[in-house]
Amino acid sequence: MPRGISLTEFQKGQAIAYxxxxxxIREIADILKIGKSAIAEFLKNLDAHGKREKTGRPRKLTPKxxxxxxxxxxxxxxxxxTAQRESGLTHITRQTAFNYVxxxxxxxxxxxxxxxxxxxxxxxxxxxxGKKYMSWTTEWTSIIFSDEKRFNLDGPDGFQxxxxxxxxxxxxxxxxxxxxxxxxxxxxxxxxxxxxFIKGRQxxxxxxxxxxxxxxxxxxxxxxxNWIYQQDGASIHTAExxxxxxxxxxxxxxxxxxxxxxxxxxxxxxxxxxxxxxxQGRQYENVKELHESLDSxxxxxxxxxxxxxxxxxxxxxxxLIQAGGKKTSY
Numbered sequence: 001m002p003r004g005i006s007l008t009e010f011q012k013g014q015a016i017a018y019x020x021x022x023x024x025i026r027e028i029a030d031i032l033k034i035g036k037s038a039i040a041e042f043l044k045n046l047d048a049h050g051k052r053e054k055t056g057r058p059r060k061l062t063p064k065x066x067x068x069x070x071x072x073x074x075x076x077x078x079x080x081x082t083a084q085r086e087s088g089l090t091h092i093t094r095q096t097a098f099n100y101v102x103x104x105x106x107x108x109x110x111x112x113x114x115x116x117x118x119x120x121x122x123x124x125x126x127x128x129x130g131k132k133y134m135s136w137t138t139e140w141t142s143i144i145f146s147d148e149k150r151f152n153l154d155g156p157d158g159f160q161x162x163x164x165x166x167x168x169x170x171x172x173x174x175x176x177x178x179x180x181x182x183x184x185x186x187x188x189x190x191x192x193x194x195x196x197f198i199k200g201r202q203x204x205x206x207x208x209x210x211x212x213x214x215x216x217x218x219x220x221x222x223x224x225x226n227w228i229y230q231q232d233g234a235s236i237h238t239a240e241x242x243x244x245x246x247x248x249x250x251x252x253x254x255x256x257x258x259x260x261x262x263x264x265x266x267x268x269x270x271x272x273x274x275x276x277x278x279x280q281g282r283q284y285e286n287v288k289e290l291h292e293s294l295d296s297x298x299x300x301x302x303x304x305x306x307x308x309x310x311x312x313x314x315x316x317x318x319x320l321i322q323a324g325g326k327k328t329s330y
Contacts, residue, residue, distance in 0.1 A: 007034065007042055015039055016046075060092050066100055073107050074168065116259035118326070127325030129257040130317045140313040141189035142223045143254055144215070145230045147266035148198070151181045151277070151294065153284045180287055183294065186215055186229075187266060187306050188222025195298050197291060204239035216249060230254040230264070262330045263316055265309035272305065273297060 007015065011032055018028045025043065029036045061069070065087070072083035080097050084090055089097065101107055118126075182198040193214045198206075219227045229251050231237045246253060261267045276297045277290075284290040312330070319328040 007038060012042060012046075015042060019043055060096055061089070061100060065089060066104075069097060069100060070104055070106060073101060116261070118259060122257070122259055123325040125325075126257045126260055126263075126320060129255065129260075129263075130320040130325065132255075134317050134321060136317070137314050140310050142226055143228050143230050144186050144188040144219060144223045145264055145266045146184065146186040146215075147232070147261075147264055147270070148182060148184045148234075149270050151183060151274075151290060153180050153287070153290055155278050155283060181290055181294070184210065184214075185266065185269070185298075186222075187269060188219075188227070189307055189310050190224070191218060191222040192301075192303065192306060193218070195294055202236060204236045204241045207236045207239075207242060208245045211245070211251075216251070219251070226252075228252040228254050230256060232256055232260075232264075233258050262328045263320065265306070265312070268309050268312075268330070269301075269306065272301075 011034065014032060015028055018031065023031075025036055025039050028034075029039045032039070068087040069083055069089055072086045080094050080101070084092065084094070084097050116122075184193075184196040184198060186193040196210055196214055202210075215229065219229070229246075231253065233256065236242065257263070273294070277293050284293065316328060316330050319330070
């Protein structure tokens with residue numbers, strides 16, 4: 001019998017019986033085909049046999065302390081130092097805490113998703129908008145979507161990570177984006193604008209000039225004869241001067257619920273741009289370099305990718321209604 005292996009209960013009973021019958025340890029070992037040392041160890045201390053204390057370095061956290069640490073992550077997705085402080089475990093290193101969290105298999109380190117803060121009115125307006133357009137299918141190809149985004153030299157904005165409990169819903173955050181280049185674009189089923197790099201603070205007159213140069217000449221090519229323009233509710237978009245210009249030029253505008261980036265396919269275009277511009281953790285030394293990279297990526301962008309996003313619009317609206325006006329997966 002290999003060294004260190006305990007006797008079964010039946011073998012223990014046999015060994016005791018043979019010993020009481022006057023047999024030697026060697027004789028018992030030969031009969032049971034078990035090593036002499038195992039028989040001797042057992043007969044020397046019947047109660048302690050097979051109950052050796054485990055060797056190795058003792059655990060730094062008790063089971064109660066481990067549960068307390070994990071509870072802090074589940075409550076708020078806290079950082080490791082914060083969780084240690086809140087659970088009173090500042091005596092262990094950050095690496096030790098990290099190891100316990102990883103071994104738990106209850107948490108995952110992931111990026112916190114973003115969506116705007118909504119009031120009840122925002123949610124109600126989104127739901128009403130969804131019901132109004134729930135029957136649209138191919139009609140979406142007449143819409144020209146637009147949006148603005150800031151790009152950062154060091155990488156895409158909004159990188160927030162946290163410890164996510166796999167038994168709970170994902171966390172979201174709300175913030176104002178920052179960056180070094182503000183970019184506007186418009187996309188249609190049949191074409192798209194160039195990237196417009198906005199310098200400084202834009203007013204409604206600047207916006208009108210932008211639409212005159214980048215939208216009006218191409219609207220019918222991108223969205224057909226009865227094309228409709230989509231824009232969010234930014235103050236320069238809803239200024240009286242802009243409204244008058246749109247009316248004077250017979251530009252129809254799609255009513256748009258406030259704080260609804262998930263319904264705008266340009267958000268997905270931005271995501272594809274970000275992936276290609278900042279791929280493999282790329283960063284930029286200056287604005288000129290970032291500007292050139294954005295232009296290069298956009299010029300090589302496949303129109304089919306944009307058309308595929310149009311195909312998603314009916315499902316976005318359906319999902320919006322299912323969610324009661326709250327966030328969608330887009």
